[in-house]
Amino acid sequence: MNAPGTMQTGPLGSTIHVLRADAETIVELAALDWNRQFRRVCLDPVRGVITLMSPSRLHEDLASIFDDIVRVAGSTLAGATRTLRSPRLRGQGEPPGTGMEPDCAFYVGDRAKGYRAALREGATAADAYLESIAPDLVVEAEITSADAGKAERYGEMGVRELWRLHGRQGTQELQVEFFALSTGNAPRALDASEILEGLTPADVCEAVDGVRFSLTDEESRGAVARVVRRRQRASVRVREEEGTYQRQPEEHTATTP
Numbered sequence: 001m002n003a004p005g006t007m008q009t010g011p012l013g014s015t016i017h018v019l020r021a022d023a024e025t026i027v028e029l030a031a032l033d034w035n036r037q038f039r040r041v042c043l044d045p046v047r048g049v050i051t052l053m054s055p056s057r058l059h060e061d062l063a064s065i066f067d068d069i070v071r072v073a074g075s076t077l078a079g080a081t082r083t084l085r086s087p088r089l090r091g092q093g094e095p096p097g098t099g100m101e102p103d104c105a106f107y108v109g110d111r112a113k114g115y116r117a118a119l120r121e122g123a124t125a126a127d128a129y130l131e132s133i134a135p136d137l138v139v140e141a142e143i144t145s146a147d148a149g150k151a152e153r154y155g156e157m158g159v160r161e162l163w164r165l166h167g168r169q170g171t172q173e174l175q176v177e178f179f180a181l182s183t184g185n186a187p188r189a190l191d192a193s194e195i196l197e198g199l200t201p202a203d204v205c206e207a208v209d210g211v212r213f214s215l216t217d218e219e220s221r222g223a224v225a226r227v228v229r230r231r232q233r234a235s236v237r238v239r240e241e242e243g244t245y246q247r248q249p250e251e252h253t254a255t256t257p
Contacts, residue, residue: 008145010056010059010144012167012168013056013057014054014055017050017051017053018145019051019052021049023045026048027097029043030095030096038052041101043098043099044098044099044100045098046091046094046153047149058167059141062141063103063104066104066139066208068211069208072224072228073228074195076225077196077197078108078195078197080107082111083104086101087102088101089101089134100150100153103139103140106137107133108137108195109136111135115130136159137161137163138159142165154181155182158183159181161180161190163178172212175205199227199228199231203228207223207224207227
């Protein structure tokens with residue numbers, strides 16, 4: 001190990017152990033079944049970081065809520081979506097057992113359809129698809145100092161978009177940030193999602209409140225659907241206004257009597 005581990009408590013009350021190690025040590029430690037003790041595990045030989053998380057109830061509640069939001073919004077706005085449960089994401093050529101575990105991950109649109117086709121072929125094809133095709137969207141529900149460089153790593157793996165949530169235990173306040181990701185480029189802050197057709201952080205925060213207090217699946221879906229429909233109507237109005245033909249005044253030319 002390069003340095004002693006540190007333990008910290010996240011803003012949502014989760015317990016996080018952060019260890020620093022060289023790449024060779026991390027590859028050796030990847031042979032252990034860390035998930036027996038910790039729900040979220042990151043073994044990243046590139047950053048030299050091992051992160052072991054025991055998520056709080058609030059953390060898990062938010063992750064579950066975002067599963068509902070992206071599933072409903074993605075189905076409406078992109079035509080298809082597929083939730084990935086605790087995937088271990090790693091870059092091409094990185095050692096087996098290492099990788100990142102986002103709180104939520106989703107295939108959207110064409111990648112979701114491709115994953116379904118792989119599932120129909122069988123477990124081997126589905127595993128191969130997960131290894132070669134990164135999720136379109138990942139969500140991180142609790143941000144700590146251990147997350148430095150994580151967005152860049154997701155971009156290198158082929159993830160297209162990251163949503164980061166900023167909440168705090170003891171409050172219901174929530175802030176959401178969207179970032180576009182790509183290989184070789186710094187994360188780019190977004191005013192609206194490029195994957196989910198203009199959905200904004202404010203839309204997502206409103207949907208969170210609706211889903212949080214729902215008692216049935218129907219209420220939960222309805223809370224997200226209302227936000228999505230309003231965003232669709234707003235997008236149509238903007239396109240119509242931008243496409244309105246502005247008739248120019250006719251030019252009058254003098255004529256010779």
